[in-house]
Amino acid sequence: MAEFRLRVNGQDAVVDVPPATPLLHALRDELGLRGTKESCGRGECGACTVLVDGAPLLSCVLLVDETVGEIRTIEGIAEENLDLREMFADSGAFQCGFCTPGQITRASALLQEDWPKDDKSIDSFVRLAMSGNICRCTGYSGIIDAIIATARRRGKIPGHNR
Amino acid sequence: MKHVGARHRPIDWDQRSSGKVVYSGDLALPGMLDCAMLRSPHSHARILSIDTSQAAMMPGVKAVACVTDFAPGARYIHEGERDRAPFADQVVRFIGQEVAAVAADTRAQAQAAIRAIKVVYEPIDAPLNVDESLGGPYQSLHERPTHEPNVSRRVLREWGDFAAGLASSALSVGGKFRTQRQAHVCMETLITIAHWREDEKRLHVWTSTQAPYFIVKEVSQLLGLEKEQVVCHEVGVGGGFGAKSKICDVEAIVGLLSRKCGRPVRMRLVREEEFETTKTRHPFHINLKIHADRDGLLQAIEGDIKVDNGAFNHSGASVMGAGIKGLGMMYRPQGLKVAGALVDTAITPGGQYRGYGTTQTSFALESLVDELAEKLKIDPIELRLRNANQPGDVTLVGARLRTAGLAACLRKARDEIGWISEKASRKPGRGVGVAAAVHTSGSFTEPGSNRSDAAIDVYPDGHVRVRFGGADAGTGQRTIMAQIAADILGVAFERVEVLTMESDRTPFDMGSWSSRGTHFAGHAVRVCATETADRLKAIAAGQIGGSDLRLADGCVVNDAGLSMPLGDAARLSNEAVEGVLSVETSYVDPHMEPADKVTGRGNVSASYNFGVHAAIVEVDRRTGAVKVIDYVAVHDVGQPINPTLVEGQTIGGVAMGIGLALGEELIHEQGKMVNPAYINYAMPRAADLPRIRPYTVGDSDPNGPFGAKAIGECSINPPAATIANAVYDAIGVRIKDLPITPDKILDALAEKESRIRRFPIWNRPSRWWIELVRRFYGMGLLKILHTRNTIAVATVDPAPMESVLRPQKLTDAVASLSPDILPLGGGTDLNLQRRMRMIEPRALVAMKTVPELSGITRTPEYIEVGAATTLAKLQRALGADLPVLSEAIATIANPQVREMATVAGNLAQAKRCWFYRSGFNCYKRAGGLAPCYAIEGDHRFYHAAIDGHRCQATTPSDLATVLTALDAEAMIVGKIDDRIVPMSSFYTGPGETVLRNDEIIRAIRISASASQRTGAFSKLRLWEGDFAIVSCAISASIDSSGVWRDVRIVLGGVAPIPWRARASEARLEGRKPSWNYTRGALELELEAHAHPLKRNGWKIEAAIGVVEQAFALTQARSSAPRNLMAAE
Ligand code: FES
C-alpha cells in the first residue's frame, strides 16, 4: 500500500492503495465517486473518461501513481454542464445510461476545444471526437445532436439551435 | 392526453446524465465479498475429479463451490430438455463453462484460490462448428430426443398451400446465406450481488436483468428455495438487448456462495469474460428459395435452416422457430415449407438476442426479394409494394394484422432516401438499397406471457408511485408508465415515481423481452390507473358531489368546479394504509394466443409492427471499404407514446444492425474466442455511422395501449439486407455471408472480373520451407502442436507491482531500467499487457515526468520530438507542417488515447495479433514447439501477407509507417552507450525492436529536408480507431514540374515490419509518375514478394488500393501551394 495525494473536483484527497492502481479504482472504491464507470478496464471504450487538467483521459489505464493535476469527474462537472445534460435528455442521447458519464465528460472537454468554422464539417468533427466513447444503445445520433446543440447555445458555432 | 404522445425526457434524466443512477457495480454492501470463477479450458472433456480442499484454506477465502454444492440434477429450466447445470456436471462442453467459484475478501484472493483448485479433465475431440457437428467423427455433446448426433431439435413447418403456391409460380430465386455470431455488448458487464440473510431466510439479489421474474424463478428452483425466498432489488440496468431476458449464468452461483457463507457476495464479469462466456446471437445457415409469378407476386417460400445452438439449448429452438415464423409473417405467399435443424456445437451457447432469429432469416428473404426484382426487372420497392401485407390479413403463420403499415413504410422510405433520383443518377461505386421487416409486440411463449400486472400508490401529498415487476434496460418503459399514469390520474409528470424490479413489492410481470415492454407496461398501467381514478372519483363524489367527475391538476374536479386533492381522496379511502391508497390490477391480453403445438401457427401477438429501411452506400472498389452515406428507417409503430424513445430504439437498432452487416463477428479458433475485446470487435463507433434518420408512419392499432405497437426489435432486422442490397446496387456483387467485410468484397469483385491474383513462390527457394510447414499445418500439424490449453483470459488481472518510479532526470530513468523494471509511457498498451499477463514487471519507470523526454525542438537541420510527447501534442505541434504525420495520428485509436499515448510507447507497442493477445499459448508466448494459430485461424485482417515466418503478426504502429517514410531516426539512450537507429531498421520483427531492456528512445529526429517533402497517409480499417489492415505512407520531394525524388512508399499492416516498396520507389525516382505507371511497378513488386496465408491474399489487392489513395492525395498536395496544405 502507498499513499497518493490527489486533487479531485476541487478538493484534496488522499488514497491508500497498492502501487499501479488505476485511477478509476481509486476514485470509485476509495473516494466513493462511482459516477465514473468501468466497462472494459482496457482503455478501449471511454466509459471511464475523467478530466485531468482539462484533458479527457482514460482512468482505467491511467495509474494513480502518475496522476498529476486537477482531476474532475462527472460528479464535479455535472452542475456546470446542466445545459449539455438537458440536451442529452431531450435528444435521446442515452438509454441505459451506462456510457453517459463518460460521454458527458468527454463532451464537456470537447466543448472547450476549437471547433471548425464551416457548418458542413461539424458533424464529422464531433463524430470523430466522440469515437473513443462507445455507446451500444443509442446509435450515437442523439449524442452528436446534443453536443452540437449545446455548442450552438454556448456560441461556439454560429446558427440557431435546432 | 397531455403526456401520452409527447416527447418527454426520460423520467430519471438528471440522475442518468450525472452519474447518479446506481448500477449493481456501484453498490458497496458492508462485508461484501468478491468472487472469481473457474472456467473450463476445454471445448469438451470429462471431469474426472475436482479438488477444492486447498483453495478453501487459502487466505481470505470464505466459500468455495462446485457442482456438488447444488442439489443432484439441478438444471436451468429454459426450454427443451434441461441440459445445463449451473456448474459443469461431469462434462464440460465449451471453453469458458463454469466449473467452480470462490468467494473471498478480495478479488485477488478469490483468483489465487481459483488457481489452487485442481481439476482433472479427460479431453474429448469436440465439434466446433455446424459442419463438424453434423459430419465429423465426433462424439455427441448431448443425448438428444432426435437420436441424431448433435441435432438438438428438428422442425418442419408447412403453412398455407405450398403446392398451390409452387404451381402458380413462374420463376424462383434462391441462395445460401450465413449469419455470424454477434455479441450483445452491454456496456455494463454483468455484475450480480447476492446476500443470504439467515435471519430472514431470504436471498436478496441485485443484478442487471431485463426480467426479475426469471431471476426469482430460476434462482429459487436451483437453490431449492420458495419463490418468496428470493428477492430481487431495483438497480440500473446497463443494457440488455436480450442478453438479460432470462437468467444469465452467474446469479444462482453467487446466491449459492452467499448462502454458504452468509455474507453478501459480488460477482463482476470482466469485459473479456463477458465476451467469451455470455450467450450470443445464434449463427444461421440458411438455404432459401422464393417462388413468384410473372407479376412478382410471391407464391411460395421454401427453405432449410441450420442453427448453431452452441453447447446448450437455452433458447435455440425458439429462436429457430421465430426465425421461421418471421418468414411466415411477411408478404402474402400461398404457402411456406421450411425445415430447421438446431445443431449442437462445443462453443459458447447462443441465447436471446434482439431480433430473435428473424434478423437472420429476414437477411436472406430480403436479399432474395431484391434478386427477384432484378430478374423481373421490377423496381425493388414496387415489387415489395405489390406484396405488402394489408390490414385484416391473416399471414401464413396465423398472425392477424389489425394494422399493417408496410406499404406506407415503403413509400415513405422511397421518398426520404430520394430513391428515384438516386436510381436515376448512377454514380460509380455508389448504390441504394432497401429492405423490410416485421415483428411482434410481445409473444405468447409460455403461460403468463400474455399477462402483466401493475400497482399504483396514491400518497397523501398527492404524489403517485407506479409499481411494475419488469425492468427497464434503457428502453424507456419507466418513462412511458409515468406518462400514462400522469395523464389518467391528472397529475404532473414530475409527481409520478416508478418502482420496478423489486420482486417482493412489485406485482407480476415477466419482463422486458420479445418487444413486450411497451405493450404490457402500457396496458397494465393504463388499466391500473383507470381503476385508481375510478376509486378516487367515487370517494371524492361522496365529498364534493356533482357529476362528470374528472381528474386534473392533482385533484378530482366536478362539473361545478369543486375539487378535492388526490391525496385527500386517497386518505379517505377505507382501503388506505397510513393514508396511502394502493390499487393493483391485472391485464390479460385478449388477442394473443399460444402457437399450436403441432403446426407452430397462431396469433401469438396482439399487434405487428413493420419497418422499411433504405440506405445509400459507397463502396471503394480499391479497398473493399463500405461507407454508409445516408440511412432512413421508417417504422409503423402505431401511435407512438413517446416519439423520442421510439426514435432512440430505431436508431439504436439500426446501429446494431449496421454492425451486424459490416463488421461484428465473434471469432473462434480451437474452440476459444479470438476477439473478446472492444478493440477486436468491429462494432460501430460514432464516426462509422451516418446520421440515421428515423420516421414513423401507420395507424393507431386498436390492440395496442393508446394505439402503440412495439419497436425494440424490428429496427435491427432490416439493416443487414438493406446494406447488402445497396452494396449489390453499387458494385454488382452480392454478399450472402455476414458480415460484409472488405475481404469478401474484394474477393467477390476479383472473382466476378476473373482476375484472381497468384503469388508464385517457385522462384523463391527461401520460402519453400515456410510454405511446406503451412501446408502441414492444414494437414494436421496444428492439432499436434496444439498441446497446451489456451489461457482463460477471463481470470487474468495484472500481477501486483512494487512501485512506479518517477525519475526527474533522464540518467536516473535509464539507470533504473532492468529486465523486470520497464519504461512506462502513456500506459495504454503496457497496462493492457500487464492485465493479460503478457508481462509481469516488478516496477515501472514513468517517462512522462522526465523533462529531457518531452518537448519538440526545431533546428535548421532537424525536428526532434521527445519520446514522451503524447500523440495529441505531436499532432497539435506538427500537424500543420506535416500533414502525412497528422493524418496518421488522426487514425490512431481515439482522442483520449492520443492524449495519453506517447511517441515511444506507440512505436514500441507489442504486436496486436489477436491470438497472441487473447491467451493463446502461441509460439511467441510459449516458445519452443508451440504453434502459430494465425496460420489456420482467422488471419484475414491483422496478419502479414508478406514475409511472415514463424509468427504471422505485423507491427501495429501507424506512426512507425509514417516515420519510416520520413526517414526518421530513433535517438536511443542506454546504460552503456547511446545510439542512433534509422526507423527503417528499428524493427526486428512484428512489434519487436532493436531496443535492449536497458535502453529507451530519447527522441525521434526528422531531418529538415524530409520534413519538407510532400506526403500523405492512408489506411484501411474496420472501424474508426482500429489498427491498420493495410496502411500506406508516401513521402517524396516533388518539384514544380511534378518530378518525384527521394521517394518513399511504406506499407503498414502487410508485413512483420513497416514494409518499404523499394523497387517501386526506385522506379518512381526522377519521374513524373502517373498512377498507372506506379500501379504497374507496385503490382510487380508485391506479386514478387507476397506470400499470403490462405485467406489474406486480398490484402495485396487492398494494399494497392490504399497506395492509390495516398498517391492521389500526394499528387493533389504537390500542386497545391504550401500554405493551403497547412490549412488542411
Ligand atoms: S473502462 Fe476505461 S476505456 Fe473502457
Ligand code: FES
Ligand atoms: S446509453 Fe446505453 S451504452 Fe450508451
